[in-house]
Amino acid sequence: MTQTGAIDELNSPVPLTAPERGLAPRSRGEVTSLLLSVLTSDGGEAAELLPDLDAAASSALVSSEDMFRDEDLQLALHLLYILHTGPADFVHGDWEWHPSLIGVRGKIEHRFETALRALAPLPDLIPRSGPELAETLFSMTSAVAQPELATWAARHASVDQLREFLIHKSIYTLREADPHSWAIPRLRGRAKAALVEIQADEYGGGRPDHIHAEIFAGTLRGFDLDDRPDHYLDEVPAITLASVNAMNLFGLNRRLRGAAIGHLAAFEMTSSIPNGLHSRAFSRNGFGREVTWYFDEHVEADAVHEQIAAHDLAGGAADDEPGLIPDIIFGAASCLRLDDISGSHMLESWSAGESSLRKTPKEAVCG
Amino acid sequence: MDSSSDPVTITPCPDGPLLVRGDFTVLTAPGREERATDRRVVALCRCGKTGIPPLCDGSHRAVGFRAPAPPPTAVPPPGNR
Numbered sequence: 001m002t003q004t005g006a007i008d009e010l011n012s013p014v015p016l017t018a019p020e021r022g023l024a025p026r027s028r029g030e031v032t033s034l035l036l037s038v039l040t041s042d043g044g045e046a047a048e049l050l051p052d053l054d055a056a057a058s059s060a061l062v063s064s065e066d067m068f069r070d071e072d073l074q075l076a077l078h079l080l081y082i083l084h085t086g087p088a089d090f091v092h093g094d095w096e097w098h099p100s101l102i103g104v105r106g107k108i109e110h111r112f113e114t115a116l117r118a119l120a121p122l123p124d125l126i127p128r129s130g131p132e133l134a135e136t137l138f139s140m141t142s143a144v145a146q147p148e149l150a151t152w153a154a155r156h157a158s159v160d161q162l163r164e165f166l167i168h169k170s171i172y173t174l175r176e177a178d179p180h181s182w183a184i185p186r187l188r189g190r191a192k193a194a195l196v197e198i199q200a201d202e203y204g205g206g207r208p209d210h211i212h213a214e215i216f217a218g219t220l221r222g223f224d225l226d227d228r229p230d231h232y233l234d235e236v237p238a239i240t241l242a243s244v245n246a247m248n249l250f251g252l253n254r255r256l257r258g259a260a261i262g263h264l265a266a267f268e269m270t271s272s273i274p275n276g277l278h279s280r281a282f283s284r285n286g287f288g289r290e291v292t293w294y295f296d297e298h299v300e301a302d303a304v305h306e307q308i309a310a311h312d313l314a315g316g317a318a319d320d321e322p323g324l325i326p327d328i329i330f331g332a333a334s335c336l337r338l339d340d341i342s343g344s345h346m347l348e349s350w351s352a353g354e355s356s357l358r359k360t361p362k363e364a365v366c367g
Numbered sequence: 368m369d370s371s372s373d374p375v376t377i378t379p380c381p382d383g384p385l386l387v388r389g390d391f392t393v394l395t396a397p398g399r400e401e402r403a404t405d406r407r408v409v410a411l412c413r414c415g416k417t418g419i420p421p422l423c424d425g426s427h428r429a430v431g432f433r434a435p436a437p438p439p440t441a442v443p444p445p446g447n448r
Binding site for chain 1: 380381382383384386404406407408409410418419422423424425426428429436
C-alpha cells in the first residue's frame with residue numbers, strides 16, 4: 001500500500017516516510033477492507049465509506065458462524081482497539097473517538113460478549129464473599145498443575161514451533177498488562193491498591209528495562225524476530241486476536257470491570273508453572289538468558305501476582321461490590337477457555353506437521 | 368515510591384506462600400551479602416517444593432500443599448497448641 005506524505009505531519013514531530021510510518025495490515029474480508037480504507041485515507045473520502053462500513057459489519061455479524069474464528073471480525077475489533085493504544089502508525093488522522101467507529105465497535109463487541117458468555121457459562125454455585133471467590137478462582141485454575149501446551153513444549157517443541165509461539169504471543173505481550181490497566185480508575189480501596197501493586201511490577205517497578213513488555217521485546221530480538229507491536233499481525237489467526245480482544249473488551253467497558261479483574265486473576269494464576277516449562281523449552285533448544293529472562297521473570301513475578309490477584313484484587317472487589325462476583329468468574333472463565341482454544345490450535349497444527357500461523361500472507365484481499 | 372519507612376508485613380496465603388511487603392531484604396544464605404531478589408513484594412515458599420528457593424514458583428499447586436487460613440474470629444492460642 002503506498003501512502004502519500006504530509007497528512008501525518010500534524011501528529012508527528014518529524015514527518016515520516018511511508019516505510020517508516022508502517023504498512024497497514026492486510027484486510028481479511030469486507031469489514032476490514034472498508035475499515036482499513038477509512039483508517040488510511042483522508043477525512044472527506046473516508047466519511048463516504050462509513051455507512052458502507054456499518055452495513056458491512058451488520059451483515060458480517062448476521063452471517064458469522066464462529067465469532068472466535070471469524071478472521072474479518074476479530075481483525076476489525078483489534079484494529080478498532082489499537083486506535084486507543086497505538087502505535088498503529090498506518091492510521092491517518094484522529095479516529096479514536098469517532099462516533100461511527102465506536103458504533104461499529106459496539107456492534108461487534110455485543111456479539112463477541114454474547115459468544116464469550118456462551119463459551120464460559122457460570123457455575124451453579126456463585127461464591128458470596130471475597131474468600132469464597134478466591135477459593136473458586138483457585139479451583140477453576142487448578143489445571144495449571146498440568147499445562148498441556150507448556151508441558152509438550154518443554155519436551156518436544158522445535159525452534160520453528162517456538163518461533164510461532166512467540167509470534168502469536170507478540171500481539172499481546174508487546175503491550176503486556178495494558179488492557180487491564182483500564183480498570184484501575186474503576187475500582188476502589190483494596191482492589192485498586194492490589195491492581196496497582198500488580199501493574200507496577202508489570203511495568204518494571206520504576207525501571208524501564210524491567211517493563212515486562214520490554215523484557216519480551218528482548219526475547220524477540222534474541223530470536224531474530226521483529227520487536228515492533230503488530231509487526232506479525234498478518235500472520236496470526238483470529239483465535240489469537242480473540243484472546244487479546246477479550247482483554248480490551250473487558251478493559252475498555254466500565255460495566256465489564258468485574259470481567260477485567262477475573263481475566264487478570266485467571267491469567268496470573270495460570271502463569272508461573274507454564275512459564276517455567278516454556279523457559280525449559282527455550283533452554284533445551286540452546287537459547288540463553290536474553291531469550292529465557294522473560295519466562296524466568298514470570299515464574300517469580302506471577303507466583304506473587306496470583307496471590308494478590310486472587311485474594312486482594314478479586315477478593316477485595318467482591319467484598320466491596322458483591323454484584324461484581326458473577327462477572328469476575330465470567331472474566332476468569334473466558335480467559336481460561338480462550339487459552340484452551342488457542343493452545344489446542346497450536347498443538348493440533350504442530351501435531352499434524354503444519355504451521356499454526358495464517359497461510360495467506362501473499363494475497364491481499366481487497367473487498 | 369519510597370518504602371524505606373514501611374513496616375514489614377507478612378501474609379500467609381491459604382494453601383500458598385508467605386507474601387512479604389515493606390522494607391525488607393532477602394539474602395541468599397547466612398553470611399552472604401547477595402540478595403535473592405529485589406522485587407518489592409515477594410512470595411516465600413512454604414511448601415518446600417519450589418525450584419527457585421527461597422521464593423515461590425507456584426509448585427505448591429502441583430503438589431496439593433494445604434495450609435488453610437484460620438477462621439476469621441479465631442483468638443490466638445495462649446501458648447503452644
